[in-house]
Amino acid sequence: MSNLANKNILLCVTGGIAAYKAAELVRLFKTANAFVRVLMTQGAQEFITPLTMQALSGDKVHTDLLNTEAEAAMGHIELAKWSDLIVVAPCSANSLSKLAEGRGDDLFSAVCLASESDLFVAPAMNQAMWKDMRTQKNLKRIIKFGAKIIGPASGEQACGDIGEGRMTEPKEIFSEIENEIECGLLAGRxxxxxxxxxxxxxxxxxxxxxxxxxxxxxxxxxxxxxxxxxxxxxxxxxxxxxxxxxxxxxxxxxxxxxxxxxxxxxxxxxxxxxxxxxxxxxxxxxxxxxxxxxxxxxxxxxxxxxxxxxxxxxxxxxxxxxxxxxxxxxxxxxxxxxxxxxxxxxxxxxxxxxxxxxxxxxxxxxxxxxxxxxxxxxxxxxxxxxxxxxxxxxxxxxxxx
Ligand SMILES: Cc1cc2nc3c(=O)[nH]c(=O)nc-3n(C[C@H](O)[C@H](O)[C@H](O)COP(=O)(O)O)c2cc1C
Incomplete structure (x- = not known):
């Protein structure tokens, strides 16, 4: 059985064309008996609805930082503490830069900043955005801070370009995370x-x-x-x-x-x-x-x-x-x-x-x-x-x- 069983996974979905693939990731994590919560940036909600992610995860989707009701129920610090690991998939160029800068101006960046758990990032963007010096610099910075990067893959992109920047397929993201996570002595028993x-x-x-x-x-x-x-x-x-x-x-x-x-x-x-x-x-x-x-x-x-x-x-x-x-x-x-x-x-x-x-x-x-x-x-x-x-x-x- 999977060594992700029993883990609290916070899946952060950001605003990229690959956001719909996050739905498959939720399913994979749940099949592995992990506990999954979903956080969506405002950008992500333009690509896939919180309702879809809520139905798949079986839990309320977290979207707002400056919301009294949300903060009363499960604030950003609690959400950060709850997570054993945070997975950002897809991670947009914009969200990558927020992680690199240590921003905290939305729920996504505030939770990531407040969290001490393992951080997995699956970037997904246009090949030119990916190659850009600023993105690469941001990437290096988050690796230095301990983030583990998954992908991106190469190939034809939604915009018609060909190159590196496609989000790694959910199944591969899942396996990479599973292999990275330390296996407990009684994992899956x-x-x-x-x-x-x-x-x-x-x-x-x-x-x-x-x-x-x-x-x-x-x-x-x-x-x-x-x-x-x-x-x-x-x-x-x-x-x-x-x-x-x-x-x-x-x-x-x-x-x-x-x-x-x-x-x-x-x-x-x-x-x-x-x-x-x-x-x-x-x-x-x-x-x-x-x-x-x-x-x-x-x-x-x-x-x-x-x-x-x-x-x-x-x-x-x-x-x-x-x-x-x-x-x-x-x-x-x-x-x-x-x-x-x-x-x-x-x-x-x-x-x-x-x-x-x-x-x-x-x-x-x-x-x-x-x-x-x-x-x-x-x-x-x-x-x-x-x-x-x-x-x-x-x-x-x-x-x-
Ligand atoms: C149709 C469309 C597709 C987009 N796809 C991507 C993408 O794949 N990767 C990316 O980094 N930005 C993409 N963007 C730009 C982001 O949506 C934009 O930078 C947004 O501010 C990201 O917000 P977030 O990082 O807070 O989710 C796209 C924009 C549009 C209009």
Whole structure:
């Protein structure tokens, strides 16, 4: 799958005859699972309508700088920050000169000036305009500032001239950008992660649960997404924000988590079970709140073994890699190794939860990664760093085994 997946691409269309070809670029980026927003100069809008670009990108087209409504919704700075990369295609001679001069007198030039992301420029103009010393000087300047130039191509031009200046074809622009963008460790993989605790209801107001905060699973989801994967997160009840560009489904009980996993697992490459699924659930759910009563001094709740979500997934023998977590308070490695074999996992992350400074609800963790062939300890560090190390291990040892 494309390493443009999950990238925020701002496509800037400027006023040239090749503006209509930008429509094809939007389609290509979207097919690669990138998030696309379109910015059009006033000139560009004379060649192709914002409506067309809006329909293709599925998002409002950005056109104005000095517009209170636009600035309130997504101002030029926000748009600049949102972009992982900016693609200017076609780039007119006029817009090229604005980039070279560092102007900021319209939305296009202001956003480009305010952005620190990668800038790809596909010039398109008449061959004489292209050859002109001033254009060439502008070109050199923007290359010096870090812009990557794509094209232009040679051939017959719309005006009848023959020479260099035609915009490179969208497919080629797309491939050049795709080749330039650094490929994440999990680029294009589809990953399903469960996180947080489950709650097993006793009666309408009481439940059995555990201390899981979901922090480890959410951190993994965020880091895996940063490595180019398409991430879906199924979360038990937690108090955490959804990482950007991660699709999240909330569930409460193990049963709900299990059915959501079954629904979403089919086309995944990797399943990571980071949720602390309650091992037991009440045998019977009381429809009405259980009354305390003055004569009641003791209360017994019968428990049944809960759904084993991970085992259900591995038993299906789907063509995917499975990663489990073992939260233990004693005999950590032995118990984790047993779980690895019993559940037929590719990797188990063993986690000592007897130490309050790591594991559940803490911001730090210390884990041991165990496969059938090796063990690797990750010393106490932030959950973000632990996530990064787990992902490196998955990329090197689990996917490529
Ligand atoms: C029919 C027509 C076609 C044009 N094609 C181009 C072109 O391909 N490249 C270019 O640099 N300018 C072209 N121009 C000139 C630009 O549209 C003009 O310089 C405009 O101010 C560019 O504005 P912008 O860079 O803000 O989009 C063309 C003008 C017209 C009338």
């Amino acid at each position: 589809k990953v399903l992660i469960t996180a947080g605790p489950t709650q097993e209801m006793i009666d309408p107001v009481r439940f059995i649960s555990n201390k899981s905060s979901g922090k480890m699973g959410f951190s993994l989801a965020e880091e895996i997404k940063n490595q180019g994967a398409i991430v879906t997160l199924i979360s038990g009840p937690v108090n955490l924000d959804t990482p950007d560009k991660v699709k999240r489904f909330d569930v409460q009980s193990a049963k709900e988590m299990q059915s959501k996993v079954e629904e979403l697992i089919e086309d995944c490459d990797i399943f990571i079970s980071a949720a602390a699924v309650a091992d037991f659930k009440p045998k019977k759910y009381e429809q009405k709140k259980i009354k305390k009563g003055s004569e009641v001094h003791q209360m017994k709740i019968e428990l049944d073994k809960n759904f084993d979500i991970l085992k259900t997934v591995t038993d299906k023998k789907l063509n995917l890699k499975t990663v489990g977590f073992a939260a233990e308070t004693e005999d950590l490695i032995n118990n984790a190794e047993k779980k690895l074999v019993e559940k037929n996992l590719d990797l188990i992350v063993a986690n000592d939860v007897s130490d309050q400074s790591i594991g559940f609800d803490s911001d730090e963790n210390e884990v041991t990664l165990i496969t059938k062939l090796e063990k690797k300890k990750i010393k106490k560090t932030s959950k973000k760093n632990v996530s990064k190390k787990i992902i490196e291990f998955i990329a090197q040892k689990v996917i490529n085994d």
